[in-house]
Amino acid sequence: MQSPDAKETVKGVTIGGFLQLLAVFTFLVLSQISLVFAPSSGVEIIRNSGVSKEVEHSAAIAVENVKAFFMDKYNVQLRRNIRIILTSDTDGYIQAQMKEHRISGEEAIRRGRTSSASSQGSVIILNAGHPRLASSPSLIATIAHEVVHQFQDQLTNGKMSGLEWLTEGMAGIIAVQLTEDWGGKSLASYKKYCLQEIGAAAALPGLAELRTSKQWRASLDKYGASVTYRIAEVAVLELQSSTGWDAFVLYYQLVNQAADKGLVFERNFGVTLDNFEHQFTEKLMTGK
Numbered sequence: 001m002q003s004p005d006a007k008e009t010v011k012g013v014t015i016g017g018f019l020q021l022l023a024v025f026t027f028l029v030l031s032q033i034s035l036v037f038a039p040s041s042g043v044e045i046i047r048n049s050g051v052s053k054e055v056e057h058s059a060a061i062a063v064e065n066v067k068a069f070f071m072d073k074y075n076v077q078l079r080r081n082i083r084i085i086l087t088s089d090t091d092g093y094i095q096a097q098m099k100e101h102r103i104s105g106e107e108a109i110r111r112g113r114t115s116s117a118s119s120q121g122s123v124i125i126l127n128a129g130h131p132r133l134a135s136s137p138s139l140i141a142t143i144a145h146e147v148v149h150q151f152q153d154q155l156t157n158g159k160m161s162g163l164e165w166l167t168e169g170m171a172g173i174i175a176v177q178l179t180e181d182w183g184g185k186s187l188a189s190y191k192k193y194c195l196q197e198i199g200a201a202a203a204l205p206g207l208a209e210l211r212t213s214k215q216w217r218a219s220l221d222k223y224g225a226s227v228t229y230r231i232a233e234v235a236v237l238e239l240q241s242s243t244g245w246d247a248f249v250l251y252y253q254l255v256n257q258a259a260d261k262g263l264v265f266e267r268n269f270g271v272t273l274d275n276f277e278h279q280f281t282e283k284l285m286t287g288k
């Protein structure tokens with residue numbers, strides 16, 4: 001982020017200059033903290049016009065629950081400042097995507113069509129007017145899903161693993177698990193719902209077809225968002241039921257430091273990636 005010029009300036013400062021800089025920095029940090037909305041320092045929730053206070057409240061609940069999940073179980077703290085922008089409709093969602101995520105109009109329209117929330121860098125944008133988010137549990141689950149992505153991104157130092165189905169499935173299932181206390185489905189009934197959605201689909205992608213973000217986007221268009229996400233979630237449920245979440249957290253911590261990413265998967269989940277994807281897809285297709 002820092003330009004080469006900025007780095008040069010720091011090299012040349014005197015002690016007096018340094019103290020001045022420190023004072024300015026402290027002031028900036030303190031003034032930032034006072035501006036930040038309540039859930040905790042480091043997370044700012046911005047409510048665009050037309051978005052209710054209830055939506056803002058749901059966002060705060062989601063943030064707190066995901067933070068507690070990673071902190072209590074894994075001692076992982078959210079170290080970055082994140083912003084959550086709540087928009088009231090698809091138009092506002094698309095506009096915010098273009099402005100904050102600096103993507104083309106075409107890509108923003110695609111996201112507006114296939115998603116109700118997105119996370120990029122340290123900014124989460126939500127389309128609170130999406131019909132799928134009409135109930136409070138689904139709002140909380142959707143925002144929690146995006147906050148899990150922030151943790152995944154942090155665990156990998158900003159270099160996501162590239163295993164899209166694992167990333168999306170993990171975010172989805174943790175979000176469901178955390179929303180149960182807020183009126184959401186239990187994991188068991190959520191799994192049932194996923195299998196129904198998958199069973200009702202005309203065609204299914206194989207799990208190995210959902211590895212890269214490019215493949216993932218292609219599946220959203222070809223097979224539909226619902227079936228694509230549900231397959232990833234059921235696959236993660238399957239892995240999680242044998243390893244717990246520990247293996248996932250460790251996987252994300254290790255995957256980008258390892259030369260052989262496949263080996264990190266195998267060590268953490270006790271099965272090779274190819275075998276798991278193949279067996280899972282086989283089971284899903286024949287169970288149909």
Ligand SMILES: [Zn+2]
Nearest residue numbers: 145149168171
């Ligand atoms: Zn996601």
